[in-house]
Amino acid sequence: MEVTIIGTGNMARGIATRLLAGGHEVTLLGHEAGKGGALAGELDGYVGSGTAGDPIEGEVVVLAVPYEAAAPLVQEYGDGLSGKTVVDITNLVDWQSFDGLVTPSDSSAAEEIQKAAPEGVSVVKAWNTNFAGTLVEGGVAGQPLDVFVAGDEAGAKESVIDLVESGGSRVIDAGPLRRACEQERLGFLGMTLQQPLGLGFQSAWKLVS
Amino acid sequence: MEVTIIGTGNMARGIATRLLAGGHEVTLLGHEAGKGGALAGELDGYVGSGTAGDPIEGEVVVLAVPYEAAAPLVQEYGDGLSGKTVVDITNLVDWQSFDGLVTPSDSSAAEEIQKAAPEGVSVVKAWNTNFAGTLVEGGVAGQPLDVFVAGDEAGAKESVIDLVESGGSRVIDAGPLRRACEQERLGFLGMTLQQPLGLGFQSAWKLVS
Numbered sequence: 001m002e003v004t005i006i007g008t009g010n011m012a013r014g015i016a017t018r019l020l021a022g023g024h025e026v027t028l029l030g031h032e033a034g035k036g037g038a039l040a041g042e043l044d045g046y047v048g049s050g051t052a053g054d055p056i057e058g059e060v061v062v063l064a065v066p067y068e069a070a071a072p073l074v075q076e077y078g079d080g081l082s083g084k085t086v087v088d089i090t091n092l093v094d095w096q097s098f099d100g101l102v103t104p105s106d107s108s109a110a111e112e113i114q115k116a117a118p119e120g121v122s123v124v125k126a127w128n129t130n131f132a133g134t135l136v137e138g139g140v141a142g143q144p145l146d147v148f149v150a151g152d153e154a155g156a157k158e159s160v161i162d163l164v165e166s167g168g169s170r171v172i173d174a175g176p177l178r179r180a181c182e183q184e185r186l187g188f189l190g191m192t193l194q195q196p197l198g199l200g201f202q203s204a205w206k207l208v209s
Numbered sequence: 210m211e212v213t214i215i216g217t218g219n220m221a222r223g224i225a226t227r228l229l230a231g232g233h234e235v236t237l238l239g240h241e242a243g244k245g246g247a248l249a250g251e252l253d254g255y256v257g258s259g260t261a262g263d264p265i266e267g268e269v270v271v272l273a274v275p276y277e278a279a280a281p282l283v284q285e286y287g288d289g290l291s292g293k294t295v296v297d298i299t300n301l302v303d304w305q306s307f308d309g310l311v312t313p314s315d316s317s318a319a320e321e322i323q324k325a326a327p328e329g330v331s332v333v334k335a336w337n338t339n340f341a342g343t344l345v346e347g348g349v350a351g352q353p354l355d356v357f358v359a360g361d362e363a364g365a366k367e368s369v370i371d372l373v374e375s376g377g378s379r380v381i382d383a384g385p386l387r388r389a390c391e392q393e394r395l396g397f398l399g400m401t402l403q404q405p406l407g408l409g410f411q412s413a414w415k416l417v418s
Contacts, residue, residue, distance in 0.1 A: 099387065100387070100390070105314030105315060106314060140417050140418060141417050141418060143417060172402065172406070173405065173406075174398065174401075174402070175401060175405070178308065178309070179398065179401070181309070181394070182394045182395070182397060182398040182401075183398075185390070185391045185394040185395070186391070186394070186395055186398065188391060189383065189388065189391040189392075189395065190416070192383070192384060192388070192391075193381065193383070193416065196382065196384070197381070197382075197416075197418075199416075199418050202418055203416055203417060203418035204416075204417050204418075205414065205415075205416060205417075206414075206415045206416075206417045207399070207402065207406075207408075207412055207413075207414060207415075208349050208350050208352060208412060208413050208414075208415045209349060209350060209406075209408050209411055209412035209413075
């Protein structure tokens with residue numbers, strides 16, 4: 001599959017690593033010229049680069065940027081995203097207090113991005129409960145990662161599920177996009193536990209059975 | 210430790226099993242006369258019984274009842290709970306839609322029960338992400354359970370942590386009682402995944418590192 005990742009930070013690196021491991025073609029778009037290319041140069045596989053604002057080639061677009069940048073990107077691209085699957089990976093943490101999310105309480109970052117998106121765009125929530133380093137590694141403690149995926153449009157969700165599974169992770173289909181609300185709380189809870197438990201962002205949520 | 214469990218359902222059975230395995234003294238109070246005794250008769254260890262409304266002997270009281278019954282119980286007992294630790298295990302699921310919680314969105318069942326409680330009562334959130342059968346078993350897939358514990362009063366939380374650990378589970382200290390909000394979302398998410406994934410309430414959340 002052809003996937004565009006907007007962002008060149010740790011999460012972009014982690015997700016790109018897994019997608020490339022799955023044999024997919026990845027284009028990294030940085031906010032500053034050259035940043036996408038710099039990250040691409042460090043990765044192995046079918047990886048290209050460009051600058052945010054470039055036309056989107058991939059059928060799936062991962063917004064590997066903070067929420068504050070994600071919603072405007074969707075609006076700026078507008079119809080350039082039509083027919084595409086947009087993956088939201090954000091947790092809208094209240095960084096002032098680190099004591100909760102600032103998402104509207106009856107909604108989620110993913111649902112807000114869906115509202116901001118032009119018609120024909122399907123937003124899928126994924127990777128928001130995973131830490132960048134564990135995505136680069138492809139696992140934790142010798143076990144594959146669980147990646148929670150929520151979305152309303154079956155085809156879009158299926159594409160993301162394929163991407164996740166081909167990169168060696170296990171998908172937990174959390175259901176409709178509304179479940180992003182729970183996924184984001186799970187992501188936040190995981191973040192709060194890193195410092196007190198000394199986990200160094202090397203942990204993962206697993207649903208064991 | 211001396212622990213009183215109010216309730217005689219599956220969760221009461223699961224939690225009592227773990228507490229008794231940890232060598233604690235458990236009193237089961239049923240809503241109907243005889244029910245506590247019936248469950249007690251099926252369990253091994255230092256286990257007694259009585260009826261809801263009986264004086265609370267335990268320093269820790271587990272409300273193993275639905276939320277709708279838990280808050281009134283706290284108010285009915287009133288000063289009879291003074292100085293005690295009250296454990297809330299509920300997830301306030303919207304059973305009509307099974308599409309979310311009906312908890313006030315800036316709060317949690319545990320915080321609401323704390324508000325309803327008389328002064329001197331410390332509410333701790335625990336076991337709400339665990340299923341009854343896994344508590345009876347004491348693990349899932351050969352691994353001990355992770356039990357998330359949130360509370361504001363250090364001594365009360367420490368008592369619950371001791372109870373959980375002595376029964377062979379791993380405690381994840383989720384922080385202040387406010388984190389019950391995230392714990393309850395986690396509990397709900399786990400419930401929604403049972404039927405689609407065919408897990409039969411034999412799964413457990415683990416934070417792997």
